[in-house]
Amino acid sequence: MSDRPGTDRPILIAPSVLPADFSRLGDAVEALDEAGVDRIQWDVMDGRFVPNLTFGPDVIASCRDRTELLFEAHLMVEDPDPLLHTWVDAGCGLVIVHAETCRHLHRTLGRIKDLGAGAAVALNPSTPPEVVEHVLDLCDMVLVMTVNPGFGGQRYIDTMEPKVATIRRWIIDRGHDCDIEVDGGISPDTVRGPVGAGANVVISGSSMFKDPAGLGHAVDELRRLAEAARA
Known part of the structure; x- marks a missing residue:
């Protein structure tokens, strides 16, 4: 067993559907399921907090019956x-x-839990980890953004890895049941760093959809490299 923090939690591959063909989102969801992903992420953008507009709840609901995988918004x-x-x-x-x-x-995290869903917090690259230190007891997951949000295909920011490590240490030391997800620029070339720091949920979008060998190969390769980062 590795002595790296967070290795007691399973590696989960969670692709974003942002790079998919928006006219065939249901088909993309089915293809990701068949490729062996663990959950699917919907990047909901409002054109205000980030420049782009993406999915409303009706779009997500229309794809819900295409898979039994967990959807995360x-x-x-x-x-x-x-x-x-x-x-x-x-x-x-x-x-x-x-x-x-x-x-x-x-209060917001508590409201999400009252609605019957898992609750998670995302941190932009410039946001310090201390912002979530005192709400970890309410979090099922913390998402450490490894790019600035709003666009797919950005370059991975490796200086976020110490933030991942800090949050993982707090989770372990205080006995919380909490995943750490990383999102932004994650590919076979970059996945080892954040997983080695303590992340266990891996978002990939552009890299996965662009794999010339197909989605199944992309998922298998990313999972293999993430698992190897723990060895």
């Missing part, structure tokens, strides 16, 4: 609180809010 929106229920109603079992957008983060 990554809410890159300025004011998530009034519409939290819509993402849960759309079939998202995990809802991720950005710490930068929540005036009362503790």
Whole structure:
């Protein structure tokens, strides 16, 4: 058994559907399921917190019956609180809010749990880990952004790895049951660093969809390299 932190938690491969053909999202969800992913992430962008617009709850709901995999909603929106229920109603079992957008983060996380979903917090690259230190007891997951949010295909920021390590140490030392996810620029070339630092949920988008050998190969390779980072 590796002595690296967080190795008691399974590696989970969670692709973003952002690079998929938006006219065939249901087919993309089925293809990802067949490729062996563990869950699917929906990047919800409002055109305000980030420049782009993406998926509403009706779009996500329309794909819900195409797989039994967990859907996670990554809410890159300025004011998530009034519409939290819509993402849960759309079939998202995990809802991720950005710490930068929540005036009362503790209350928001509690509301997500009251709605029956898992609760998670995302941190932008410039946001220090201390922002989540005192809400970890409410978190099913912390998402450490390894790019600035809003666009796919960005370059991985390796200086986020110490942030991952810090949060993982807090989780272990305080006995919390909490995953750490990394999102942004994750590929076979970059996955070892954040997993070695303590991440166990890996988001990949552009790299996975562009793999010339197909989605199944992309998933298998990413999982193999992530597991090897723990050895």
